[in-house]
Amino acid sequence: MVQLPALETSPGLEGKKILSLRNSSKEAIIELIQSIITSNPKVDEPFFVMDLGVIVELFKNWNHSLKNVRPYYAVKCNPDPAFLGTMAALGAGFDCASRGEIEAVLALGVTADSIIYANPCKPESHIKLAAEVGVNLTTFDSIHELPKIKKHHPKCSLLLRLKAPDDSGARRRLGTKYGALPEEVEPLLRAANEAELTVIGVSFHVGSGATNSDTYRTAIASARAVFDVADKVGGARMHMLDIGGGFSAGTQFEETTNVIKIAIETYFSDIPELEVIAEPGRVFAETASTLATNIVGKRVRGKVREYWINDGIHGSFSCIKNDTATVTMMPLACYSSSNNVRCVGKVKYSSTIFGPTCDSMDTIRKEEMLPELEVGDWLVSPNMGAYTKSMGSDFNGFLTSGICVYLGCSGGY
Known part of the structure; x- marks a missing residue:
């Protein structure tokens, strides 16, 4: 077994802050993502959490x-x-x-x-x-x-x-x-x-x-x-x-x-x-990294909600077209519903998720059932560690290569 101090001093990890995770569950990862967002209200760029x-x-x-x-x-x-x-x-x-x-x-x-x-x-x-x-x-x-x-x-x-x-x-x-x-x-x-x-x-x-x-x-x-x-x-x-x-x-x-x-x-x-x-x-x-993306735009057309987020098909979600991946998007309403961040029990609407570029093909999901969200809220996608950031481009000036990676560690290592 490799203990955490050994990892902290390993090349590629030395000097980097490793955040504590109570376990490797989806709930623990979301708690950490929420704490990252709430502790720094100016955070509005996509970021990964990697669980060592x-x-x-x-x-x-x-x-x-x-x-x-x-x-x-x-x-x-x-x-x-x-x-x-x-x-x-x-x-x-x-x-x-x-x-x-x-x-x-x-x-x-x-x-x-x-x-x-x-x-x-x-x-x-x-x-x-x-x-x-x-x-x-x-x-x-x-x-x-x-x-x-x-x-x-x-x-x-x-x-x-x-x-x-x-x-x-x-x-x-x-x-x-x-x-x-x-x-x-x-x-x-x-x-x-x-x-x-x-x-x-x-x-x-x-x-x-x-x-x-x-x-x-x-x-x-x-x-x-x-x-x-x-x-x-x-x-x-x-x-x-x-x-x-x-x-x-x-x-x-x-x-x-x-x-x-x-x-x-x-x-x-x-x-x-x-x-x-x-x-x-x-x-x-694949399962070691979770992606958090910010909602930067919204449009309502009848019963359909359309959202723009700050990462897309030309970025980390390139895994959809290049790796035939199926992504999951969980709402995190840090901005609009702080008393119910996970939007539990809320009415859901058929939603379209667009990426940030000006390419009309930069469409991540259609007919995704999501609660009413607002600009500034977040969507969280687990299992985004494989062929995501590594296959993304910097198309249209959205820098996939520059997406921040926060390090966490579950399991007591």
Whole structure:
């Protein structure tokens, strides 16, 4: 268990105020959000509350369920320095896809051997940077990647990225862009051998936000077939399996991890030296952050209420179009109904929620049933930690990159 003082002194967290949360419940988060708003009446910009205690609990659950699989956190999911610092303090490795992500992780004091450069198609300048700083593990799925690696980082260990046989049920299916096909495996391994590059294992990704746990079983079986081809082709003996990401918190996590453990035992029990890693993102990030947005405009048209808030589809709510997320919006009437902040028992109206930009497509929700709210009130959205702020833009001058993140900690850490 990582105690709170250790987190407070971790890179990315040092010097930052960590607010106390009585627990990780929705009610406790809303209480904290309300206290932030009421203690500073001038607050009218959107902000996140990140519960570090949730991250710690999720990491403990990972170690319990997949104790022999080291997570290399996918930085793209949520690159907030405090989040990365917490993951580093817990002992995670990091999945980086670019020079910028590598530099951000190294700046936190993470050692280069805790980074996998998990982008199968890389700019040459980024490969050179990886070589310079000692990031010595990367992925590939194309013969055209090998000359670049040979030229700029010939001592780098490689994982052959395999197209998962089935990525059905994923929020975003990645096989259309990445992963070698079965008939490409042997030519790729032979080409790597001819280039005197060392392929130490296989990686795959069943898709972001996977909902079909059996896709991991079929992908692990296919990965074993690649190990067998590698034995036939010659070269270094493979010893690493990267099972990628796609994990989500909740009941499905237990089902998925059970499938993975059985599949690894079934297909890899004869390789005792096997090292298994993963590239999880949303399983750690999604439920740890809650977004508070301020109502900056209102219009009434008949029975419909229309509200404008100060974050939208081009910002943190980009997860709706880019990640097919379903968001929840809870009213917090700090301005208009201080005697009943949660609006309990109030009449609800069909409401439309617009984002702040001048784009007519910046519409977050339609036919949302909400009580009568006024300009200055707030809407609170839980589970907004994954592919939200990281995928938003600064379109129209609304700076998603500048949204404040308040740190809280439940669980007594």
